[in-house]
Structure formats: structure tokens, C-alpha cells
Amino acid sequence: MKLEASGRPFAVCGDELCCVGGGSSVELRSLAQEYGTPLYVYSGDQIVERARMFQNAFADRAHTVCYAVKANSALGILRLLGDQGCGFDIVSGGELARVIAAAGPERAHEWTGRVVFSGVGKTAEEMDSALAAGILQFNVESEAELELLAERAELLQRKARFALRVNPDVFAETHPYISTGLSAHKFGIAIGLARGVYARFREHAWLEATGVSVHIGSQIRQVEPFQAAMERVVALVxxxxxxxxxxxxxxxxxxxxxxxxxxxxxxxxxxxxxxxAVRAALGDLDAHLLIEPGRFLVGQAGALVSRVLYTKRNGEKKFVITDAAMNDLIRPALYQAHHEIVPVMQVADAEAETVDVVGPVCESGDFFARDRSLPELEQGDLVALLDAGAYGLSLSSNYNTRLRPAEVLVRSGEAKLIRRRETYEELFAPEMV
Structure with a gap:
């Protein structure tokens, strides 16, 4: 695999895998020794670079890059992106609390003014928190939600700025679990009904219709669906x-x-x-553009470093058992997602073998790869699961009462621990016997 041509910030330096950026490199082996495994390692240099790609691409028009917090909600990453002038796309009150915590008291109001609140199931309490924080916009997904938002805004005497998230019925080729733009999906309001909904609430004293929102799915590789969806939104505007x-x-x-x-x-x-594609769809429309990249900013920036616990054979099948598991990175089990797996120490002329890479959780679905050709691995070896920066730790759990990994952010050759490994005492703290 040609790491240097893959868009990833990981490369082989000498005979071992490193996180590279800013003209420097940090060995993953040394990070594993210092912080233990499993361990998430992120390239802050790449995250900043990806954000700037979007900012530069739309430099000719008013825009805000609102990072999709659900992709990776680490406070260290939110702070990094907020410092670059990014806004935030949130889907819960907890994510709003994370943005506020990352900003700190002196900048909280500034940062929340760049927040858009999406999601189909906002609660009254979450609405109240967002209104109090002065967020930029609620992306509303149903008439019932808009009615509740109107009630909460009137009760708190705070005007709620909103956009309807319209469903354009545009097909995007992706995994069915992360496709959101068709009428069969739970998201949004049918675009043909949106005009009537806006008209119904136009005169409400505590609502202000400021925008139109659309989101057709995740991990979309072609740009044509984005253009088609935006063309329908522009017509509605x-x-x-x-x-x-x-x-x-x-x-x-x-x-x-x-x-x-x-x-x-x-x-x-x-x-x-x-x-x-987006610019072509917008044409001469005078409007402030909001975009919500998540995976694209952080996905390739992250790797999950894990240690081989054992290897074993069952008949013709060979298993490589790692100390990372589905509770640490559930994407392969949930989506049958592919993650490249690379030995941290590179052995010249190592023979390849076909193996299943699995974790220690008591589920047959606890696997990272099946029938994967890899250089021969032995007990104690380190491996890196690439492209784990998005929907890795944010989807993790404590299943089997396993402690979630630590997280390290690398920038310009310096590694910073941004989340320490959990303790059993912290896991048990909410419980009572």
C-alpha cells in the first residue's frame, strides 16, 4: 500500500510507522510505549489542513465550515478547529456542552454563535440550552419540532433562528445506514411541503426563518448528488x-x-x-453558505494502535487477536467497514499470510478484518488500524466493562495527551449497590 499517495498522515520512517506533519514525525511505537494500547493517535496538522481546504475552496463567498461534532467530539479536536474559525454542527445538548467546554468561558459566546443544531429528536431541555447559548441556527426536521421550539422560545423570551432541513429525495450511493436524503428516511421535511411550513410559522413572534438546510448522507464519493440536492434547495430559497x-x-x-x-x-x-459542484448549484444566489464536514476532516487523520495478544489456528483459519476490540472501533462490525491494517514495525521481505484480525470481546462480530492478507504477525507486535479518526472513539462503549482508549493529538512533531485512559473507578461512579 502506498501510504504517501493515500491522503493519510502516516508513513514509514526507516523501519517503523510514524505520524507525520509539519515537517516532523513521531513514531507510533514510542506513543504506544508511553500511553499504552489500545491508543487513538490523531494528526492535528492534517485536521487543520483539511479545514483550510474547505475554507480556501469557498473563499470567494461568505461561508462557515461547521465541523460535524458527532464524527469525533474530543475537546482537543474541537479546540483545534474552533481556533481555525470553524463553527460546529451538533446533534445533542451534550455536544453543545462540549463546544462550550472546548471554547472556555471567554470565547463560549463567540463559538456558540457559529453552532447549528441538527437532529430529529431535540428535547425541550436541549432547545432551552441552545437558546440560552445563542446558537446560530436550529436545523428543524419536523413541524412538531418547530411547534415545540416556538413554545420554548416564547417561554424563554429568546428568538429562535431556524432553517427547515428539507429532504430532497436525492439518491446518494453509500451504506444504507448512513444515507439520509430519500423520502424513506427519518430525516427532514419533504421539500414539496416545506414552503407551506415556512408560511405557517412566518408571523410567529419568537421564530425567525433564516435558512434552508439539507444533508443527504455520509461517505458519499461522488459530487453530483450534492449538486442535485443544492439545486433543489436554491429553487426553494x-x-x-x-x-x-x-x-x-x-x-x-x-x-x-x-x-x-x-x-x-x-x-x-x-x-x-x-x-x-456546490458553487454551480448556488449560481448567483446571495446567501451565507454553511457546510458540515466531519469524517473528511478527521477520518484519515486518526489511527487506532493496538497490540497483538495472541495468534491461534482453528483448522485452516488463523486468527490474530488484538487488545483493541469492537467496543473501541465498531465500524467493521456495524457497517462491515474496511480499515487498512499496517504493522507498526516494518520487517523487510516479511511473508504475507491470510488471517482474521479480531478482538477479545465475547462476540463473533468482534472483528476488524476477515481473510485479510497481512505480513506475518506475532504476539507483542503493534498494528495500526488506519482511518479511525471519525466514528471511532465517538461510537465506542464500555461493553464487557472494557476501558476506552486514551487519545493523543500530534502537531508539528509534538504529541499531547488529550484524553487519558479511563479507570474502573470512573466506570463504577454512577452506580449504586
């Missing part, structure tokens, strides 16, 4: 403005995909194609 609505923002959502396999991948070229 023109109709709403003709109706007298002061629509000022267009939220294009996120979903631009990355490369999880061994193919060559140019992130800059992909962002350029995406920007051209």
Missing part, C-alpha cells in the same frame, strides 16, 4: 424569498467521503470538485 421570507443562509450539510482502502486519494482534488 427563491420561492421563499418571493413569499417574503428573509432567508439568509443555505446549509449544504456534510457527507463528502474519504478513501478507506489502498487506492490513491487526493483530498485537495476532492474538495475542489465538491466546491465546484
Amino acid at each position: 427563491r420561492e421563499l424569498r418571493a413569499d417574503g421570507a428573509n432567508i439568509r443562509t443555505v446549509d449544504g450539510g456534510g457527507g463528502l467521503g474519504i478513501e478507506y482502502g489502498a487506492e490513491e486519494f487526493s483530498p485537495a482534488a476532492k474538495v475542489c470538485a465538491y466546491a465546484n
